[in-house]
Amino acid sequence: xxxxxxxxxMDCAEGRAANLPCNHSTxxxxxxxYWYRQIHSQGPQYIIHGLKNNETNEMASLIITEDRKxxxxxxxxxTLRDTAVYYCIAFIQGAQKLVFGQGTRLTINP
Amino acid sequence: DVKVTQSSRYLVxxxxxxxxxxxxxxxxxxxxxxxxxxxxLGLRLIYFSYDVKMKEKGDIPEGYSVSREKKERFxxxxxxxxxxxxxxxxCASSFQLDTGELFFGEGSRLTVL
Numbered sequence: 001x002x003x004x005x006x007x008x009x010m011d012c013a014e015g016r017a018a019n020l021p022c023n024h025s026t027x028x029x030x031x032x033x034y035w036y037r038q039i040h041s042q043g044p045q046y047i048i049h050g051l052k053n054n055e056t057n058e059m060a061s062l063i064i065t066e067d068r069k070x071x072x073x074x075x076x077x078x079t080l081r082d083t084a085v086y087y088c089i090a091f092i093q094g095a096q097k098l099v100f101g102q103g104t105r106l107t108i109n110p
Numbered sequence: 111d112v113k114v115t116q117s118s119r120y121l122v123x124x125x126x127x128x129x130x131x132x133x134x135x136x137x138x139x140x141x142x143x144x145x146x147x148x149x150x151l152g153l154r155l156i157y158f159s160y161d162v163k164m165k166e167k168g169d170i171p172e173g174y175s176v177s178r179e180k181k182e183r184f185x186x187x188x189x190x191x192x193x194x195x196x197x198x199x200x201c202a203s204s205f206q207l208d209t210g211e212l213f214f215g216e217g218s219r220l221t222v223l
Contacts, residue, residue: 043114
């Protein structure tokens with residue numbers, strides 16, 4: 001699986017959009033980009049995934065660049081409950097396992 | 111709602127004890143996973159199972175075994191607990207092996223003294 005690179009930490013004001021970047025310059029054509037988050041003392045929670053096209057669900061939007069070398073997770077109206085570690089993962093369907101990196105610690109400030 | 115339940119949130123055991131960590135999912139998922147999470151090391155896969163009575167080693171299976179006698183239940187066994195197995199243990203399940211969408215339990219924090 002391709003390695004992903006994320007900033008160690010980020011801050012965002014409550015009510016603003018939180019934009020979390022992820023670099024995956026060695027991603028292959030059949031690797032999806034998955035995002036998870038982990039709130040303190042809980043298990044990781046799936047957020048969204050995509051291959052080429054931008055995706056949106058009730059939690060977030062995922063913007064993938066045309067060359068697929070990077071992506072951005074957008075939380076449109078961040079709340080204090082969005083404070084968590086966010087993981088960006090490149091995953092080949094059928095790979096059988098997810099490989100979690102260190103993620104980005106996002107802090108939403110009041 | 112989808113639910114993965116781990117039997118114990120916190121356990122304290124002594125070195126050499128046998129430890130059972132239980133995980134139950136109510137989604138009729140085929141696949142179940144055990145990870146451990148340590149500061150600075152992230153989540154690492156210990157074992158996974160894609161069917162009843164089937165198991166596959168993950169990245170760090172040494173010192174662990176697993177059991178899957180029923181589809182909904184996946185147990186992690188530490189035959190003889192050691193202090194370096196002090197960790198957060200996370201169970202997960204997924205509908206298919208070729209999906210990256212996993213559902214995680216809340217975790218079991220094990221301390222081995």
